[in-house]
Amino acid sequence: MTASPLLSIENLSVYHGQFRALTNVSITLGAGEVVSIIGANGAGKSSLLKTIVGQVDRTEGAIRFEGADLRGTHTADIVRSGVALVPEGRRLFPSLTVEENLEIGWEVGRRGDIGFDDVYRFFPVLKEKRRQLSRELSGGQQQMVAVGRALLANPKLMLCDEISLGLAPTIIKDLYQIIPTVRDRGISILVVEQDISRSLAVADRFYCLLEGRVNLSGRPADVTHDTVVKHYFGL
Amino acid sequence: MVEIWTNQILQGVLLGGLYALFAIGLSLSVGVMRFVNIAHGDLIVMISFVLLSLTGGLGLPTLAAVAIVIPISFVGGYLLQRLLLQRVLGKDVLSIILVTFGLSIVIQNALQGVYGADIRKVGGGAIETATIPLSGNINVGVLPLVIFISATLLIWLLDLLLYRSRIGARIRAVSDSVATADLVGLRSARIYAIAMAIVGATMAISAGFMAIWTNFDPTSGPSRLLIAFEAVVLGGLGNLWGTLIGGIIIGVAQAVGAQFDAAWQVLAGHIVFLAIFLTRPQGLFPKY
Numbered sequence: 062m063t064a065s066p067l068l069s070i071e072n073l074s075v076y077h078g079q080f081r082a083l084t085n086v087s088i089t090l091g092a093g094e095v096v097s098i099i100g101a102n103g104a105g106k107s108s109l110l111k112t113i114v115g116q117v118d119r120t121e122g123a124i125r126f127e128g129a130d131l132r133g134t135h136t137a138d139i140v141r142s143g144v145a146l147v148p149e150g151r152r153l154f155p156s157l158t159v160e161e162n163l164e165i166g167w168e169v170g171r172r173g174d175i176g177f178d179d180v181y182r183f184f185p186v187l188k189e190k191r192r193q194l195s196r197e198l199s200g201g202q203q204q205m206v207a208v209g210r211a212l213l214a215n216p217k218l219m220l221c222d223e224i225s226l227g228l229a230p231t232i233i234k235d236l237y238q239i240i241p242t243v244r245d246r247g248i249s250i251l252v253v254e255q256d257i258s259r260s261l262a263v264a265d266r267f268y269c270l271l272e273g274r275v276n277l278s279g280r281p282a283d284v285t286h287d288t289v290v291k292h293y294f295g296l
Numbered sequence: 297m298v299e300i301w302t303n304q305i306l307q308g309v310l311l312g313g314l315y316a317l318f319a320i321g322l323s324l325s326v327g328v329m330r331f332v333n334i335a336h337g338d339l340i341v342m343i344s345f346v347l348l349s350l351t352g353g354l355g356l357p358t359l360a361a362v363a364i365v366i367p368i369s370f371v372g373g374y375l376l377q378r379l380l381l382q383r384v385l386g387k388d389v390l391s392i393i394l395v396t397f398g399l400s401i402v403i404q405n406a407l408q409g410v411y412g413a414d415i416r417k418v419g420g421g422a423i424e425t426a427t428i429p430l431s432g433n434i435n436v437g438v439l440p441l442v443i444f445i446s447a448t449l450l451i452w453l454l455d456l457l458l459y460r461s462r463i464g465a466r467i468r469a470v471s472d473s474v475a476t477a478d479l480v481g482l483r484s485a486r487i488y489a490i491a492m493a494i495v496g497a498t499m500a501i502s503a504g505f506m507a508i509w510t511n512f513d514p515t516s517g518p519s520r521l522l523i524a525f526e527a528v529v530l531g532g533l534g535n536l537w538g539t540l541i542g543g544i545i546i547g548v549a550q551a552v553g554a555q556f557d558a559a560w561q562v563l564a565g566h567i568v569f570l571a572i573f574l575t576r577p578q579g580l581f582p583k584y
Contacts, residue, residue, distance in 0.1 A: 116479060140481030152476040154469040156583075161465045168462065169481035210480065 065128065067092045067249050068218055073122035075112050082108040083273045085122070090218070095240060095250045097260040100270035101293060106253040107149055110220045114146050115139050126218070140169050143217035147224055151207045155196035159187055162195050162206050163213055170214025175246065180209035183239050201232030208236065218249045225256055237263055257289055271295045301555070303434045308551030310436070312544030313444030314509060317502035318520050319527035319539045320450060321495040327534030327583065328458070328471045329491055331385060334396040336524060338403040338517030343369055343503035345411055347418050358420055362504035366497050373496020377489040385488070386474060400517060407514035420508035443505045450501060451536045457494070467491045526569040532579030541580065545572070
């Protein structure tokens, strides 16, 4: 990890009305790192990502990206500064074609090396279906569009929220295969997953969340599977 | 006899062009921006009064006055969305209806205060009375024909804008889901404001033609809104070409009704609307 992390979250607490979704969460992510956030349903993983991209108002603590505090920054400016989200449940625009959905990512992001050809090389099926409405695609293909849309924003940091959710194992394998390739292009990745094995297999480091708090962190090679499972379920 | 009916239907089709012009802006706000602007008709009437001031007060030619109000209405639409409508959008359906209803009342009373309650009209010059004889007793007015062609052209242009341009894709994206648009970094409030600015420009064009072809007074807005709303619903939400067809259906129904009895003109349009709405509540060509 570098001395000055790309993303640094310090003592972050997040509130949804009266409910506290995260409590004093501290996380760092260095340039070129893949970090996994694991945790059961309701652990606060998605809240963490939404907070990073400026979609939650009530927060305490600090979120620094390249040293600048992101709190209070408009999502559009956060994306423009180099953070892109692959949202949970794909969240495509159904009345737009595949190409138009990808163009949205290109337009909201910053200029960089990744272009449409790269996305079509990662996911050749999207090139064939680029004129089709996104709502006509299968779930796996829609997830490819969501990942492609985030990549076209040319992020320095890509946030992946449960990209395996509801997909067939072969599709999940294809999606996870591009993570090392993306990292090789200089993009850091924060992966949020319920699937422990899949998530830890691609990560340099991980954090486990339980009821909004980090209860375990480290390198996947340094902890046993049993230890992770116990912390995951709070046993 | 056949000639009389043919003539009436033809006049109805052309009248449908004017109704479609009223409805284009509403079609965008209902079908794409997903809210009903109760003040739509009043805004058109307000622009008509501005045209009246520019032509009557300052003595500008009508075409020049319209050319001036189009960019002003574009900016006005943008500001209206940013400063007022955006504040209540997304809260609940009732809020935006109440706010635009309030705006409607404010506009009507302001117009009465400034211009009085008299019925007005803007002079269009020779085009108002010019006709093209087709055959026998069938004549086509040049002004209604120009209005119809303008409505068709405007819909074609807006269709291109919505489905072949980047800003169009952004508008449709925000229309699909404001929450997702915000999540991926689109500035939905700004995009909505641009869409409302486009609506403003279409209002200015329809106000220009309405002010020349028909009489208007400060309380004409709601009746214009009703016709526009019927055209939008008949055509199907989100379908601009459907709005044109909706306008034509109402125009033809009115013309045919008037052929039986002049008092039936407006009622015939509403009856046909209700009949179609009962059988196809989703409209004839819904996009969503």
